[in-house]
Amino acid sequence: MMLRAVVSAVETMRRVIFKHTKGANGKPLVSGRRVTGFTNTEEEGVGLTKVVPFLIEDMLKANGGLYEKGPDWGSHVVVDGKLVTGQNPASSEAAANALLKLLRQLIFPMGVTPHGDHG
Numbered sequence: 001m002m003l004r005a006v007v008s009a010v011e012t013m014r015r016v017i018f019k020h021t022k023g024a025n026g027k028p029l030v031s032g033r034r035v036t037g038f039t040n041t042e043e044e045g046v047g048l049t050k051v052v053p054f055l056i057e058d059m060l061k062a063n064g065g066l067y068e069k070g071p072d073w074g075s076h077v078v079v080d081g082k083l084v085t086g087q088n089p090a091s092s093e094a095a096a097n098a099l100l101k102l103l104r105q106l107i108f109p110m111g112v113t114p115h116g117d118h119g
Helices: 012-019 040-045 056-062 089-107
Strands: 008-010 077-080 083-086
Touching: 012 056, 040 056, 077 089, 083 089
Parallel strands: 008 083
Antiparallel strands: 077 083
């Protein structure tokens, strides 16, 4: 699958999309990009390492992602260009805020909205 998007933001459990998605260059979309997702230790902590078909941390690394993580179950968000990823459900609010900030920057590059607000 080839993907061309202005902004990509993926909810924690949907990170499976990065397993097979390719960028315009034919390489995995996460290759060379800073990303985060469930850690292997978070998966282990809920007893899923033997249940899930693959571990998100391992898959992101195998696809060339520059994997970063915060403390288990804490909020951790990584923004790399137009790609926003959150480590786990605790990261949802921070990831949404990072996405909104990115969208404001793209829509209002000078930092001023049509209403005169600074984004």
